[in-house]
Structure formats: structure tokens, C-alpha cells
Amino acid sequence: MKKLKKRSWAEPFKIKVVEPIKMTTQTQRAKAIKDAGYNTFLLKSDDVYIDLLTDSGTNAMSDNQWAGMMLGDEAYAGSKNFYHLWDNIKKYYGFPYFVPTHQGRAAEHMLSQIMIKPGDYIPGNMYFTTTKLHQELAGGTFVDVIIDEAHNAEKEHLFKGNFDIQKFKDLIKKAGAKKIAYVSMAGTVNMAGGQPFSMANLKQVKKITDKYGIRLWLDATRITENAYFIKKRERGYKSKSIGDIILEICSYFDGIWVSAKKDLMVNIGGFIATRDKKVYDAARNMVVVYEGLHTYGGLAGRDMEAMARGIEEMVLYDNIHARVGQVEYCGKRLEEFNIPMVKPFGGHAIFLDAKKFLPHIKQEEFPAQTLAAEIYLDSGVRGMERGIVSAGRDKKTGKNHHPKLELVRLTFPRRVYTQAHIDVTVESIVEVYQNRKSIKGLKMVYEPEYLRFFQGRFKKL
Ligand code: F0G
Numbered sequence: 524m525k526k527l528k529k530r531s532w533a534e535p536f537k538i539k540v541v542e543p544i545k546m547t548t549q550t551q552r553a554k555a556i557k558d559a560g561y562n563t564f565l566l567k568s569d570d571v572y573i574d575l576l577t578d579s580g581t582n583a584m585s586d587n588q589w590a591g592m593m594l595g596d597e598a599y600a601g602s603k604n605f606y607h608l609w610d611n612i613k614k615y616y617g618f619p620y621f622v623p624t625h626q627g628r629a630a631e632h633m634l635s636q637i638m639i640k641p642g643d644y645i646p647g648n649m650y651f652t653t654t655k656l657h658q659e660l661a662g663g664t665f666v667d668v669i670i671d672e673a674h675n676a677e678k679e680h681l682f683k684g685n686f687d688i689q690k691f692k693d694l695i696k697k698a699g700a701k702k703i704a705y706v707s708m709a710g711t712v713n714m715a716g717g718q719p720f721s722m723a724n725l726k727q728v729k730k731i732t733d734k735y736g737i738r739l740w741l742d743a744t745r746i747t748e749n750a751y752f753i754k755k756r757e758r759g760y761k762s763k764s765i766g767d768i769i770l771e772i773c774s775y776f777d778g779i780w781v782s783a784k785k786d787l788m789v790n791i792g793g794f795i796a797t798r799d800k801k802v803y804d805a806a807r808n809m810v811v812v813y814e815g816l817h818t819y820g821g822l823a824g825r826d827m828e829a830m831a832r833g834i835e836e837m838v839l840y841d842n843i844h845a846r847v848g849q850v851e852y853c854g855k856r857l858e859e860f861n862i863p864m865v866k867p868f869g870g871h872a873i874f875l876d877a878k879k880f881l882p883h884i885k886q887e888e889f890p891a892q893t894l895a896a897e898i899y900l901d902s903g904v905r906g907m908e909r910g911i912v913s914a915g916r917d918k919k920t921g922k923n924h925h926p927k928l929e930l931v932r933l934t935f936p937r938r939v940y941t942q943a944h945i946d947v948t949v950e951s952i953v954e955v956y957q958n959r960k961s962i963k964g965l966k967m968v969y970e971p972e973y974l975r976f977f978q979g980r981f982k983k984l
Pocket of ligand 1: 576577578579626627628629651653654709713742744745782783784792793
């Protein structure tokens, strides 16, 4: 008899409510993707079977979060949910001040306007689309100082989100510390494949920012996943709780901004949290112009309650273990079929390497955009492009950036899909891979000025 090697784990929750999804035919999908200009962002969600577009705002809330929604205090000013959320931000992130926003990019907008002067530089561990755009709109220039390994899909490295300390020092030397608005670190690094930084690397960065008096800020949108990888991969953290690791990470930063639509497992929300009273005062003042009063920031009281309760759940080990475990399960199954992917597998998504998947399609013909459309066509599984379309154009020369990573992201909403959904996804990708030689690229026929990947349109070559 075959012996069991080890006991497998399962999700620490069961399903109480279900939402039916539509099954479509290949003919229906062919029309839908053509109508959407071969851009998965422009598909109707009703035409999607398994939606792996993003983990942003697409998570399943717990019964406790839904119960909290009924306790929304919808006062214009001073809602009790705001105070509950504030208490939890102090307790779980360790910052005394906090300003709510309706989502992450609203926080990015305000922080960029407050902290960046035209001509400033903002170093960070690889760009994120909205973050960089807001930094540029404020007159700044984002400088990528992530380690080289992060730009190489197959290169195995436990902490691909790390800063390259030499690149960072070189920038300070070249630009001068005064010209650096702040350091914009992210954990995990979305565009690198959901890759973490290590605590040791963060401490090195902190040493330098302290030496030069540079402000250190964190995009803490997926900090729980980063903390999980530190616990699993870094010496000295095995027996620390996720909560303690998050608190230690935050202790090194002047402040954080967060899209709560990810780790906090809510459908909407964001915030800024900081120990810098000046930035806090400026943000608290600015939020009333763009978002709403500083005690709701574009959110309903019920949304803030769901966020407060989501924070309590995000630090639970079994929860994050199951979340990252599901991503890993998908990656390992794809690996059995030699599907080219970013390695190691990230925290929130599997990233297919479209350059290797479709080597006959030039980057100017959008291999990742093409691949995302082909997978949808095959099975109704929706992923997204993270390559040349997402990278946009150079703000000075107007030329396309040519990122080394040309990827399709299959992103897992938290607590939403089952292992059987993952199996179907894997089968579809394998089928597309087996038929890859007949796939043709795309040409762009409509290009919006900002964040073109959201609304750009394409035609089949
Ligand atoms: N920072 C990171 C690391 C993000 O992943 C996102 C959003 C934002 C900031 C902006 O937050 O969407 O609430 O305004 N990422 C989504 C994604 C859109 O699909 O990865 P937002």
C-alpha cells in the first residue's frame, strides 16, 4: 500500500454563501474578447468564468466582517467605525496617525503631492503602475533600485523584492540626498511577481536613510504576504507570529500607504498611517478636498468596520498559509507541464512568462496581452497583462518602455476559489501552451494617455 508522506492542509473556513458563475461557449468568448479589444480589463465580468484578474477588492469577506457591515455608523463626522479602525491600525501596524481613503491610489495621490517637489527622485523596489504615475504627476522621477534578479523571471532568489544597496547608494551620490523625496518601498513587490523583501535588507536600507536623513515609506498593501515569506524563509523569524513580523517591519518606516482591497479582505478601502505628524496634518487637510471628511475619507462607516475586522483576520497564520498555499498549489501543478513562470511563486499570483510561452511573438506585438486573451478564449479564465502595455511610455521621450518581464498575472482573490477551480485553470493554460505555435500577436489600435493597460484596445494581427 502507498504510504502517506504528510498530511495536507485545507482552508480554515467553510462556504456559507455561494455566487453562481456563468459558463460560456468558445463562440461566445470569441465574440466577447473581440468586442473587448483583446483587453481582459474590458470584458464584462458576466462573461468570465474564473476571474483571476486581480485580488483587489475581489475577496470574500467573513461572516464577522459582514456582521460588522450591519453595525455601520454612517455619521458624517466621527463615526465609531472610524475609531475602531484607528485602534486596529495602531495595534496591528504600530502607527499613531491615520487617514482613511477610498482606495490605495487616493493615498498615493495625496502622499505624492505632499512629499514630492518637481525635480525630486523617488527610489523604490520596482515600479507599480499607479504609484509611479502619481509620483510623476507630482513632478518626481521614480528610480528602480531593486536587485537585478527581480528582472529575471526564472532566477530563483528568496527575496527578489530586496533593494540593491549599491544602486541605492549610487543614486544618493548622483542626485544628492536632498533631492530624494522619500524611499518608496513595497512589500510584496507586485510587478516582480509578488516577491518579498527580507528584514535584513530593510534594516540595511534603514541604516542608509537614517544616515542621510531620507524619509522611508512603505507600500504595505500586501505586507501580510511579505511577513509570511519572512517567517518561512528568513533566519530568526520561524517562531515569530505574522502580527509581530508586521509590527517589526512597520517600526522601521516613517509611514505606510495601503490599498485595503488586498490583505484586509474587503471590497473597497485604503489608508495612510504614519508617525510623521507633519505629513499626517497635511494629509488630513488634503483628504477633505479629494475624498471626504478625515473620519471617513470616501468610505462608508460600514466599509471601515469591515476593514477593522479584516485587519484582525489578516494576521491569522492559518489564513495567510492557505492563501499563499493556494498560489503555490497552482504553480506546482503548472510546473509539472513545464509552463514558463516567475520563480519562486509569489504571494498573490502566478506570473506566466509570456516571452518564453510565445517566443515567436515580438514584444512590440504584445505577447502577454495576447496570452491573456488566448487563455480567456480557451476557458473563460481571466488574467491580466503585466508587460510592455502596463509599463507605458517614458514621460520625457514618449517612447515605449521595454520591461524585461513580459508577464500574464493570474491573481487569486482571497477565500474565493476552490482547488477544483485551480485545476481547471491549470488545464486551460496547459492546453493553450500545447497549441501555442498557432497563436498570433496583436497591434494596439487605441491608447489612452494614462495607465493604458486599463482601457487600451487591440486587434489581431
Ligand atoms: N499598490 C499596490 C502594490 C497595488 O497592488 C495597488 C493596486 C495599489 C497600490 C493601488 O491601490 O487599486 O486600491 O487604488 N493593485 C491592483 C492590482 C489594482 O490588481 O494589483 P488601489
